[in-house]
Amino acid sequence: MAYDIDLNRIGENADIVNVIAAYIPLQPKGRNYVGVCPFHNDSNPSLTVSKDKQIYKCFSCNAAGNVFTFVKEYEKIDFMEAVKKVCDITGQKVVGFEKVIKKQEIPKEKEILYNLLNDLGKFYSYNLLNSNEKEAFEYITNRGLKQEILDEYRVGYSPLDSEKTIKFLKAKGYSNDDIIDAGVGLEANGTIYDRYNGRLVFPLFDTYNRIIGFSARKLPSSNDDAKYVNTGETKLFHKSNVLYNYYHAEKVSRKIGYCYVLEGFMDVLALVRSGIPNAIAIMGTALTIEHIELLKKLNCEIRFCFDNDRAGQEATIKNLKLLQKTQLKVKVVNLGNENKDADEILKAKGVEGLKNYLSNIISPVEYIINFYSKFYNLNNHEEQKSFLEKSLNAIIEYRVDSFDTAYFIDMIERLTSFSKNLIERELNRLKNFNNLKNTQPMIVNSKTQKRIIDKYEEAEKRLIIYMLKDNKIIDLYNEKLGKMRNDAYRKIVACIIRYYADYDKVSYADIFNDPAIVQDKNIYDVLCSINIDEKLEEFNEEYFKILTEDLEINQRILMIKEKIKFEKDHEKQKQYLKELSELIKIKNKKG
Numbered sequence: 001m002a003y004d005i006d007l008n009r010i011g012e013n014a015d016i017v018n019v020i021a022a023y024i025p026l027q028p029k030g031r032n033y034v035g036v037c038p039f040h041n042d043s044n045p046s047l048t049v050s051k052d053k054q055i056y057k058c059f060s061c062n063a064a065g066n067v068f069t070f071v072k073e074y075e076k077i078d079f080m081e082a083v084k085k086v087c088d089i090t091g092q093k094v095v096g097f098e099k100v101i102k103k104q105e106i107p108k109e110k111e112i113l114y115n116l117l118n119d120l121g122k123f124y125s126y127n128l129l130n131s132n133e134k135e136a137f138e139y140i141t142n143r144g145l146k147q148e149i150l151d152e153y154r155v156g157y158s159p160l161d162s163e164k165t166i167k168f169l170k171a172k173g174y175s176n177d178d179i180i181d182a183g184v185g186l187e188a189n190g191t192i193y194d195r196y197n198g199r200l201v202f203p204l205f206d207t208y209n210r211i212i213g214f215s216a217r218k219l220p221s222s223n224d225d226a227k228y229v230n231t232g233e234t235k236l237f238h239k240s241n242v243l244y245n246y247y248h249a250e251k252v253s254r255k256i257g258y259c260y261v262l263e264g265f266m267d268v269l270a271l272v273r274s275g276i277p278n279a280i281a282i283m284g285t286a287l288t289i290e291h292i293e294l295l296k297k298l299n300c301e302i303r304f305c306f307d308n309d310r311a312g313q314e315a316t317i318k319n320l321k322l323l324q325k326t327q328l329k330v331k332v333v334n335l336g337n338e339n340k341d342a343d344e345i346l347k348a349k350g351v352e353g354l355k356n357y358l359s360n361i362i363s364p365v366e367y368i369i370n371f372y373s374k375f376y377n378l379n380n381h382e383e384q385k386s387f388l389e390k391s392l393n394a395i396i397e398y399r400v401d402s403f404d405t406a407y408f409i410d411m412i413e414r415l416t417s418f419s420k421n422l423i424e425r426e427l428n429r430l431k432n433f434n435n436l437k438n439t440q441p442m443i444v445n446s447k448t449q450k451r452i453i454d455k456y457e458e459a460e461k462r463l464i465i466y467m468l469k470d471n472k473i474i475d476l477y478n479e480k481l482g483k484m485r486n487d488a489y490r491k492i493v494a495c496i497i498r499y500y501a502d503y504d505k506v507s508y509a510d511i512f513n514d515p516a517i518v519q520d521k522n523i524y525d526v527l528c529s530i531n532i533d534e535k536l537e538e539f540n541e542e543y544f545k546i547l548t549e550d551l552e553i554n555q556r557i558l559m560i561k562e563k564i565k566f567e568k569d570h571e572k573q574k575q576y577l578k579e580l581s582e583l584i585k586i587k588n589k590k591g
Contacts, residue, residue, distance in 0.1 A: 005094055007068070007513040008503055010083065014090045016054045016067040016509075022089050022254050023074055023299045036327060038074055038296070039063040053532065054509040064528035066509040069518065075297060079518045081208075088251070113182045113236050116174050117203075117211040120184060123168050124156025124201045124214075133160060135219050136200055143266075144273060144347070152248075153269065154203045158196040158216060165194035183213055183231035196229060198222060202265055204231065204283070207294070209247040213237035215265060215283070228284070241290035244268055244281040250298060253278040258301040260333070260358065261319075263312065267305070267342040274351045276358070287319045295328060303361055305333040307341050313371055320364045324397055332367040334360045365408055368394040373415050384416045392427050459547055460489045465532060466539045467496055468508050473539060474500050480544045488526040491516060508532040557583050 017033050020026060026033040026049060037047035040061035047063070049056045057064045063073065072082035087094055128136055128150070136157040145155065158165060169179055176192050179185035185192040199216035206212045213231030218224045231237045244265045253259035260279040262268055271279040278300075282291065295302055304319060306312040316332060323330050335357060338345065346354045362370075369391045376387040391412050395405055409423050418426075467473045474497060484490035495514040499506040508530075517523055560580045567573050 005083075007083065008510065010087060010092060010094065011054065011067060011509065011513065013092055014067045014086050015051070016056065016070070017049055017051050019067050019086055019089050020049055020056060020070055021299075023070075023297060025299070037061060037063060053507065055532070057531070057533075059531075062525070062528050064530075066512040069512045069524075072518070076293075079515070109181070110235055112174070112178055113234070114210055114212075116169065116172075116178055116182045116184075117213070117236070119172050120165070120169065120182075121154050121156065121203050121211045123165070124158055124203075125150070125154050126156075127159055127164075128155065128157040128200075131157060131159060133157070135221060139219055140200065143343075145269065146273075149269060149273060154211070156201045156203075158194055158199050158201050160198040162193035162197040165197065166192050181234060183234040183237060199229060204237065204242055204244065205247050206236075206242070207246055207250070212242070230284070238290075239283060239285050240288040241294070242283060243291060243294055244283050245272070246280050246294060248272075249278050249280050253298045253300045256300070258303055258331075259295075259298050260303050260305050261295075262342060263306050263315075264341075270343040270346040270354065271358075274346060274354050276355070286315075287322050292323065292326060292328075295323075296326065301329040301331060303331045303333055303358075305335075305342060305358065308335040308337075308339050317368060317371055320368065324364070330364055331361040332364060333358055334362045334367070334370075336360075363398075363400075363404070365394045365398050365400055365404070366411070369408060369411055369415075378415055381417075384418070388412060388416060388418060388423065388426065389430070392423070392430050395427065396431055456547065457486050457489075459543070460484050460486050461530060462534070462536060463543065463547070464489060464492060464496070464530060465534055465536060466543075467493070468506065468511075468532060469536075470539065471500060471505055474506070476541065476544075480541070481547055485547075488523050491520075491523050492527055 017026060020035070021033075024035045024038055024047075026035040027045065029048075031050070031052060033049040033051070034045040035047045035049065036042045036045050037058040037060060039047075039058060040063070042058075042060065046060040047056060047058045055064065055066055056070055065073070067086055068079065068082050071077075071085045072079050075082060075085065077085070086092075128140070131137075140150065140155065149155070166179065166185065169184075176185065176187075179192055180187060184194060184196070186195045196214060196216035199218055199222075202215045202217070203211045204213040204215060213234065213236070215231070216229045218227055218229075230239070233239070245268045249259055256278050258278065260271060260276070262271070262279060262281045264284065265281050268279045268281045271277075302323070304316050306316045306319075320330065320332070338357065340348060342354065342358075345357055349357070372387050372390045376383040378384055378387060391408070395408055400408070405427075409420055409427070412418070412423055413420050463473075463477065467477060477493070478497070484493055492511065495511050495517055496506055499510050499514065503510075511517055511527060517527055557580065560576050560583070564573055564576045564580070567576060
């Protein structure tokens with residue numbers, strides 16, 4: 001195969017059910033497993049995963065493949081990065097893998113920036129521990145960040161003298177443009193200086209644990225107005241798709257089954273110091289579509305723990321609304337009247353106190369009702385009505401069951417002067433109104449519409465299924481036919497033959513390992529459309545006659561089409577068109 005590692009062995013040692021279950025919930029159904037398909041807007045489980053065949057297939061959107069392609073498509077990453085993820089999930093150690101990964105092409109300009117930021121991270125870390133400016137280390141020590149945290153998260157300090165940073169980077173061979181493009185350097189009066197100078201520096205990592213930017217916090221003695229200075233948008237850093245600590249929290253969150261989402265990295269580090277590594281932060285920006293996609297990949301319950309001030313609560317409400325239409329399980333940490341953030345709670349209450357607060361989780365609906373109860377005057381009749389409508393709409397939107405509905409109605413009754421019967425009637429009225437308002441015409445997914453194909457193309461597709469079900473038919477194909485008319489099927493069969501020659505066996509799942517398949521979207525889509533479980537009659541060698549019928553006519557048709565394309569003489573074109581028409585009539589009569 002084209003890769004320098006044995007994908008066949010890795011695939012055989014990776015149970016596709018276990019890997020996919022690390023991303024989406026699966027339920028057993030007969031010999032297979034089913035789940036909600038993540039590749040289209042699926043509400044009912046339409047994705048089937050076969051443990052025996054080591055493949056997945058969605059008959060609604062045609063998504064299909066093996067363990068590697070699922071991770072590739074779900075994570076939206078390169079094929080070899082997906083293989084690496086599968087190895088990580090299944091605990092496989094592959095000798096020489098890093099060399100293979102390094103062969104994956106990274107644009108030169110990005111590679112320079114990755115290297116620059118990595119070198120700079122080391123420089124900042126060294127400077128924190130060895131600088132004569134002791135305030136930074138003392139501050140870190142007072143905040144409870146021990147050496148193992150500093151090492152793991154590569155916390156550093158940018159020297160007050162900005163020239164030291166620039167000299168270091170230039171000594172490493174980086175240009176002024178590189179320093180500026182990385183988001184580190186700012187230019188003033190023809191001089192480049194470090195935008196983070198005199199600040200504690202916290203590296204920001206991507207999902208592969210590569211530094212892509214920094215967040216720099218001012219020290220207590222600083223007169224700067226800005227508490228934090230963050231990297232701006234660069235070729236590597238886009239704050240809309242970065243969640244702090246995602247790399248470290250990803251595996252443990254899936255394993256434990258939940259993940260805390262906080263506002264800032266100091267809150268995350270407070271949880272990490274308390275033995276709670278399954279924590280991430282949004283980094284001072286609104287929750288984005290890209291963030292939501294990252295949260296989905298965790299395949300766990302999301303627990304919001306934002307600051308308990310008005311801004312933090314309003315941000316929580318906004319985020320809950322964004323996530324309400326997703327398949328994510330969401331809860332909220334109920335901080336009650338506590339106005340401290342996680343870092344402050346740890347300092348005031350200790351590890352056990354923080355854990356007690358974090359364990360007090362409530363549903364989004366209960367959080368919403370509590371939120372509105374604080375900001376409406378419930379002694380005023382008009383505001384009570386507004387509060388009631390907001391609370392009941394939350395019950396409707398989250399589709400809570402009858403037990404929770406009864407609990408929330410009791411809550412509202414206690415908070416207002418409305419009776420339970422009145423609240424229930426209003427709830428039913430709003431439900432009927434929302435059902436009418438939300439009635440939408442059915443939208444047909446174009447991907448589910450089948451394309452009409454001729455009998456030869458259908459025969460070729462079925463021959464591929466025969467070959468994969470019984471590899472002996474591959475030898476018969478080579479002997480009696482040796483070619484396909486359909487270009488996509490021809491490439492798929494070429495892959496089947498290559499794989500069969502290498503391993504003496506080949507399955508549908510194996511074909512998805514071939515770079516010629518995964519790197520060509522058209523071929524990949526055609527392969528996905530093949531239903532390996534299609535019920536076929538027992539194979540007979542006479543089947544090859546179907547594929548050799550009218551072969552000469554087809555070749556003549558193609559030849560004439562080529563002549564028409566390049567012929568400039570008008571009379572000859574007319575002659576060719578007439579001949580083409582006759583041949584097509586003959587072919588259609590036989591078809």
